[in-house]
Amino acid sequence: MAIQVSDLSSFCVTALKAAGLNERDARTTAEALVLTDTWGVHTHGTKNLRGYIRRIREGGIHGKAQPHVDSEGLAWAIIDGDGAIGMVASGFAMNVAIEKARQTGIAYVGLHNSCHFGAACVYANLAAARGMIGIAMSNDTPTVAVPGSRQAVLGSNPISYAIPVEGSNAILLDIATSTVAGGKVFAAAAHQQKIPEGWLIDDLGAPTSNPALFPDHATLTPMSGHKGYGIALLIETLSAILTGAAVMKNVLSWSFGDPKVPTNHGAAFIAIDIGAIMVSPLFQGRLQEAIDQLRNAPRAPGCDRIYLPGEKEWEHRKESLTHGLELPPEIIASLHDLAKELSLKWTLY
Amino acid sequence: MAIQVSDLSSFCVTALKAAGLNERDARTTAEALVLTDTWGVHTHGTKNLRGYIRRIREGGIHGKAQPHVDSEGLAWAIIDGDGAIGMVASGFAMNVAIEKARQTGIAYVGLHNSCHFGAACVYANLAAARGMIGIAMSNDTPTVAVPGSRQAVLGSNPISYAIPVEGSNAILLDIATSTVAGGKVFAAAAHQQKIPEGWLIDDLGAPTSNPALFPDHATLTPMSGHKGYGIALLIETLSAILTGAAVMKNVLSWSFGDPKVPTNHGAAFIAIDIGAIMVSPLFQGRLQEAIDQLRNAPRAPGCDRIYLPGEKEWEHRKESLTHGLELPPEIIASLHDLAKELSLKWTLY
Numbered sequence: 001m002a003i004q005v006s007d008l009s010s011f012c013v014t015a016l017k018a019a020g021l022n023e024r025d026a027r028t029t030a031e032a033l034v035l036t037d038t039w040g041v042h043t044h045g046t047k048n049l050r051g052y053i054r055r056i057r058e059g060g061i062h063g064k065a066q067p068h069v070d071s072e073g074l075a076w077a078i079i080d081g082d083g084a085i086g087m088v089a090s091g092f093a094m095n096v097a098i099e100k101a102r103q104t105g106i107a108y109v110g111l112h113n114s115c116h117f118g119a120a121c122v123y124a125n126l127a128a129a130r131g132m133i134g135i136a137m138s139n140d141t142p143t144v145a146v147p148g149s150r151q152a153v154l155g156s157n158p159i160s161y162a163i164p165v166e167g168s169n170a171i172l173l174d175i176a177t178s179t180v181a182g183g184k185v186f187a188a189a190a191h192q193q194k195i196p197e198g199w200l201i202d203d204l205g206a207p208t209s210n211p212a213l214f215p216d217h218a219t220l221t222p223m224s225g226h227k228g229y230g231i232a233l234l235i236e237t238l239s240a241i242l243t244g245a246a247v248m249k250n251v252l253s254w255s256f257g258d259p260k261v262p263t264n265h266g267a268a269f270i271a272i273d274i275g276a277i278m279v280s281p282l283f284q285g286r287l288q289e290a291i292d293q294l295r296n297a298p299r300a301p302g303c304d305r306i307y308l309p310g311e312k313e314w315e316h317r318k319e320s321l322t323h324g325l326e327l328p329p330e331i332i333a334s335l336h337d338l339a340k341e342l343s344l345k346w347t348l349y
Numbered sequence: 350m351a352i353q354v355s356d357l358s359s360f361c362v363t364a365l366k367a368a369g370l371n372e373r374d375a376r377t378t379a380e381a382l383v384l385t386d387t388w389g390v391h392t393h394g395t396k397n398l399r400g401y402i403r404r405i406r407e408g409g410i411h412g413k414a415q416p417h418v419d420s421e422g423l424a425w426a427i428i429d430g431d432g433a434i435g436m437v438a439s440g441f442a443m444n445v446a447i448e449k450a451r452q453t454g455i456a457y458v459g460l461h462n463s464c465h466f467g468a469a470c471v472y473a474n475l476a477a478a479r480g481m482i483g484i485a486m487s488n489d490t491p492t493v494a495v496p497g498s499r500q501a502v503l504g505s506n507p508i509s510y511a512i513p514v515e516g517s518n519a520i521l522l523d524i525a526t527s528t529v530a531g532g533k534v535f536a537a538a539a540h541q542q543k544i545p546e547g548w549l550i551d552d553l554g555a556p557t558s559n560p561a562l563f564p565d566h567a568t569l570t571p572m573s574g575h576k577g578y579g580i581a582l583l584i585e586t587l588s589a590i591l592t593g594a595a596v597m598k599n600v601l602s603w604s605f606g607d608p609k610v611p612t613n614h615g616a617a618f619i620a621i622d623i624g625a626i627m628v629s630p631l632f633q634g635r636l637q638e639a640i641d642q643l644r645n646a647p648r649a650p651g652c653d654r655i656y657l658p659g660e661k662e663w664e665h666r667k668e669s670l671t672h673g674l675e676l677p678p679e680i681i682a683s684l685h686d687l688a689k690e691l692s693l694k695w696t697l698y
Contacts (some may be wrong), residue, residue, distance in 0.1 A: 076455055106457040133587075204650065205652075230523075235485075276425070283590065297497075
């Protein structure tokens with residue numbers, strides 16, 4: 001049954017306020033999670049609300065946190081997330097990057113003392129909404145092998161970007177640097193499906209198609225081998241080594257780790273002010289030329305249309321806003337359990 | 350037979366000067382190409398010298414070019430490469446990024462009116478040599494399909510980075526955003542070897558293992574499908590759409606295109622001044638902690654050692670400097686032909 005997007009947002013705000021967040025932080029978090037669900041990316045949306053709230057109630061996420069600038073220069077800043085929920089700390093950090101880029105053309109903002117930030121492109125998209133190219137990335141608790149290892153060494157360290165397109169939605173990419181995101185393996189395990197060889201290796205380093213082994217007895221493989229490994233290590237450097245966040249195995253799992261202990265995730269945000277560098281109509285004309293080349297490329301048999309990065313997700317969002325959101329039953333169940341835990345009225349239908 | 354690295358450098362400088370470059374530009378170019386060969390990356394080293402010099406002699410590369418800043422702000426600049434050989438224009442651009450990052454913490458420098466720049470990590474490494482994180486990327490003439498297309502739409506748009514490591518060589522990654530670089534397909538064709546399915550699709554969009562079809566009747570696949578496509582489009586944006594360079598199919602092939610016509614490749618360079626953001630010993634200690642986690646990860650059967658990105662290449666360079674460089678015979682032959690074309694004495698052995 002379809003849920004109205006505004007109803008889902010209200011439920012999230014109510015739940016987060018009941019857990020101790022103020023109105024503004026509850027809205028920021030709810031917007032991030034519901035936006036992600038409307039894109040159809042259910043692994044990173046309200047599915048995780050119950051887990052985040054568990055951490056808030058146990059103390060591993062500070063509900064009253066006040067993220068702030070720790071140190072800064074002309075075109076950079078390091079933000080102390082103060083143990084905030086990842087959406088609040090990350091939104092704060094990207095907004096600092098946007099303000100600084102307005103002065104200098106490009107800015108880098110690193111974040112420590114944060115938690116899992118959900119979908120990276122939520123923050124990249126904040127920059128695109130201000131006419132800038134946004135780039136967002138994060139480290140995470142290790143779930144991915146490196147070439148030659150048989151256990152997880154790096155997180156699935158996602159990277160995302162957004163490029164504003166005049167009169168349309170932003171071009172938006174958000175990818176894990178593992179072959180697939182862990183969420184897809186969990187989903188296969190939940191549905192008792194086999195997974196393709198190449199996604200996971202087992203404890204002995206051999207490929208396995210059994211998703212139930214993950215994460216205790218299997219680890220994700222890096223995207224394209226040494227390529228994903230290399231990109232993940234750059235993300236670890238910009239998100240954690242250079243920011244003061246926990247590095248690699250020192251990052252606690254936000255979902256499996258002790259909910260009383262902060263995870264100390266790190267993240268990095270880059271904003272590039274297009275208008276400072278090239279007059280906007282010229283940039284948009286040149287971008288449109290690239291888009292036309294993509295859309296008009298000769299298609300392979302069976303392909304009706306070539307999509308821009310993020311285009312399917314924006315169409316899913318439009319559909320969700322018009323006809324409501326079809327959340328998977330396990331997410332509805334999780335939200336229902338959360339309502340009971342917080343003694344909230346169940347308002348979703 | 351092994352060639353002394355210094356002899357190879359001298360030969361390149363002599364050849365480039367004979368083609369009309371001044372001493373400084375000839376040295377810059379020779380250093381880039383020979384450094385690449387010493388890393389063992391022969392697809393992007395002196396193999397291409399003859400082709401670059403052909404372009405210089407025909408006018409498609411300006412031997413007397415003077416790259417210069419076209420426009421700039423606090424933390425960014427756009428460079429007009431003036432049609433220079435890619436190594437000269439790109440070295441100039443990265444050096445501007447390094448100078449600006451020293452003032453602001455991070456800088457973005459875009460380059461237009463350049464040519465093929467060889468191995469991206471040559472320029473990323475310039476930043477690492479000054480204690481900065483360097484990122485370098487470029488667009489190129491289309492050789493790579495996007496999901497759903499059956500012809501090339503984007504270039505193999507490489508991206509590279511370098512991170513300085515105290516007391517050791519920089520961590521260095523340099524990857525094409527195609528499944529494999531075109532050079533590997535050409536190498537397989539030259540040796541009449543089949544290639545794995547997944548590297549190429551033919552004119553009808555079907556996988557092929559025949560490297561001889563490339564590039565006229567086959568196109569490279571993007572790395573990890575939509576992931577490589579998405580990253581390549583960001584690289585196109587930062588290297589070309591935002592810099593004024595030719596976009597996608599408007600980039601001429603440096604090797605197959607009319608050598609009289611400039612290719613107008615674009616590129617982008619980012620430098621991040623580590624020391625401005627975190628005191629260097631602290632950063633290096635934290636980086637070492639990450640390196641230790643990588644090196645000490647439990648290994649898969651048959652794996653003796655876990656390598657850092659670039660580590661194999663640096664070891665190849667050390668070996669080359671000590672015992673000389675073993676260049677593939679087709680590269681020796683190409684350099685020999687070049688010597689004849691320029692009426693140079695053959696000094697390599």
